[in-house]
Amino acid sequence: MRYAQGGGLTAEQRAVREGLRMEAGERFIRGEKTAVIARELRVSERSVERWRRAWREGGIAALVSAGPAKLPKLADGQFSVLESELxxxxxAHGWTDQRWTLARVQTVIARKFRITCSIAGVWRLLHRHGWSWQCPARRALERDEHAVQLWKKDVWPLVEAPRRRSGPSSSSRTRPVSR
Structure with missing residues (x-):
């Protein structure tokens, strides 16, 4: 399962979801239909069918949460050490400028903890602990707002590709074939 915020369920959300599965398990015992259970628990019928299959194969114990899908590579104590290093x-770690990139954080993790992480894994780790990407706090001193506005007005329309029209005749499949 993928979630929009980039991670899985929190412990509280897993407990709520497990409660739903247990409620469904009690309803399986009573012989209720899948559609009724799905509607009343406000979940998809497909989920209820999956839960019912697990219940048939392993009983109510099969509906217990299996925990998080993947445990983080760094424990909370290690992450606090990483934060102090960052x-x-x-x-302090040998780079000349004051920018943290994912690759640099990956290098610090490898040096400090002897753990290899992918760039995506570093991003998930940081995101899980509330870190986010940062943008510059101010504009460049050399920026000329007047020149930028002129460029946007005069040059950008010439550079930008024209948009395809939408409508009945815009698709190439509807154009007559030339012979």
Whole structure:
């Protein structure tokens, strides 16, 4: 299952979901229909069918939560050490500028904990602990707002590709074949 916020369910959300499965298990015992259970528990029929199959094969114990899908590579104590290392800044770790990139954080994790993570894994780790990407706090001193506005007005329309029209005649499948 994938979730929009990038992670899985929290412990509280898993407990709520497990409660729904247990309620469904009690209804399976009473012989209620899948559609009724799905409607009243406000879940998909497909989920109820999956739960019913698990219940048939393993009883009510099969509906217990299996825990998080994947445990993080760094424990909370290790992550607090990582945060203190990141707070020291990139220069303390040998980089000349003051930018943290995912690749640099990956390198710090590898050096400090002897753990290999993918770039995506580093992003998930940071995101899970409330970190987010940062954008510059101010504009460049050299920025000329007047020149930017002129470029947007005069040059950008020439550079931008024209948009395809939408409508009945815009699809290439509807155009007559030339012979």
């Amino acid at each position: 707070a020291r800044g990139p220069a």
